[in-house]
Amino acid sequence: MPAFSVKWPAILRRCWWLLVLPALVLTAAAIPAKNNEAPLVLQPVKLPFTPTQFYIARIRDERPNRAAVAWLVPAPTKPGAPLPAAQPIDLQGGGLAAIQAFVRQSLPRNPALRPIQIRLRECRVQEKVAANGAVEGQISLDLAFDYQTPDRAVFLTQYRGGARYIRNAADRTPVEPTLRQALASSLVYLNTWLNQAAATDVRLATAVHPTFRYETRRTEADTVFHDPAHPLTWDDFTGQPRPRGQYAASVFPSFAYQGRPRVRNGVVELDILLSIFVVRSSSWVAPGQQTAVNLNHEQRHFDLVRIVAERFRRKATPDSLTVEDYNSILQLQYLKSFTEMNHVQDQYDAETHGGTDLAAQERWNRRIDADLKKYGVR
Template identity: 65%
Template sequence: MLAFLFTLFVSWLNLWGPQKPLVLQPAPFPVARPLFAVAAVRDERPGRPPLAWLLTSTAATVQPVDLQGGTETALQQFAARSLPQPTAARYRVTIRVLECRVQEVPAANRQAAGQLTVRLAFDWQNVEGRTVTLTEYRSGARYQRPLTDRTVVETALQQNLLGGFRYLQQWLEQGVRQDARLATAVRPSFRYETRQTEADTLFYDPARPLSWTDFTGQPRPKGRYAAAVFPGFAYQGRPRVVNGTIELELWLKVFVVRSSSWVAPDQRTAYNLNHEQRHFDLVRLVVERFRRKASPDSLTVEDYNSILQLQYLKSFTEMNHLQDQYDQETHGGTDAAAQERWNRRIDAELRGYGIVR
């Protein structure tokens, strides 16, 4: 009678007693210096249900089973013990557990047939504090096991999670070469366009100053000016990602439109040409200041384009202000003393920036 009651008690435990939690053992990661380290794990499964529903040893029912320590803690420890030390990792990621479930049903020969489903999202907070979802990982496995041995369940979980780490490493290795979201810095480089490739456009070149042949526009009716030149500037950018850095190649274009520039009859003097050249020089100086404001420290990965646009607009305003000030103080070039003062000022700035010697 006592033996019967003991057997009944054991059967009751198998049917209704809580099962031991699953233990997630660490597994060696095959990359000595991964690009990432796991900063945090968040369980975002709706309702945070038990991770597994496993058959009891009698195959009479399934019971809920969790990871030892809970999903977040177990995965965090698994990452810490499986991955190398994160000191050299470039990206510290947060793993969001979107799905992680094991479901078993009875199979032949007192076996349990199980299905594992895993879906993880990997987030990274970039250097500017913005959270970027990098990629998602989906995986799964089917297995059969003896009812008395749960080792295959723990191994399947281990290998699928390790597969997620391998997937992220491969994704980063590819993305760091071309995905701007992974960039950690912007490094601009500048080139001034000096090639004379357009018939109606003269690009600023210290070795090629203005000549009267560049003034092809129709002279204006008689007025206060002997000539007029219409310089401007623009920039063109070509970004590319190189090893986690946005290499931003910028072409700076300081130009005069020939067909908008004119000279009145009998006004083709060296003095007047110098006055117009100084208008061109002033634009070149403004653009040099624009270039120096667009430093790596001033450009952010997320907003480098809008920052450049804002600096461009400010520099364009500065250019217009300087042009007006120059004409007002020199009275359109008719005040020789004022003109000479501006000549000296502009020459000094051109030398100071290394534009001319």
């Protein structure tokens, strides 16, 4: 078989080179020009405070462009020559490492204080040539501060600041001190913010102390709140009786809570209002059934809700509630107690046969009285 070959016409050979040449140019343009400028050496600073609320536990680099911290105008190559465009100049050791060393050497680290995370969102020095041949520089800082808890980082506050300077094109001495002072200002801001917020900001609280109160007001027309001094009367049963029902009467008790947190001296003081109540319009008594025995049976339904609420109260202790999740912990305990309430009510009715089994009713009377006494209700 003869060898196969193709002769490209001269015009196509010329087009081939035209096609290849731009690719070579693009490849060459992707290689950055060599920068002979020395990196900036960030020096530590003596801060005007000793932190009493925090220490820096971690610094995260979230800058979109981490190639360099500074874009500086180089010195002219010869007198009278135009100034070159700004070139990237990083901190010695790299931007993140240099700032970590700056914070470590400038700020005492006391692990007994609150651990704070710094998220470095922007740290940039940008220079440009001024009209008079000088160099103008602008420093931009954007730092986010988080409280580093054992489980997660809680955002606290953000610092946005910076500085400006003007320098001689041949002398870059002002760059590092200006950047250093801008970073120091962010730490001064953090210290001031924490000193002001530590006592009252819930995100910085270290403990939860719940206190309970009971709603006993008798001002709502359709609601009766549990009060040992004021047991139920038949006047509290205003609902329409069920026709041909198996019960002589029915009561509608339940309980709820409301919590109002207040932070004082770094502690969440949680004021919880417990409401153990009967809805009067949902409670009824059949005609001719308004007896003392029946009223006692319905009152014991009410008392059982108080007992369950007392157990709920004792589950909400400072040891069981965390600053981060005290609300969800309370809600979970409430749902469990609500389920317990429904279960014990059904058990009570089943064992006493709706109050018609007087011996069983007496046993439940003694059990309920003992629990009320144990919880200090009676």
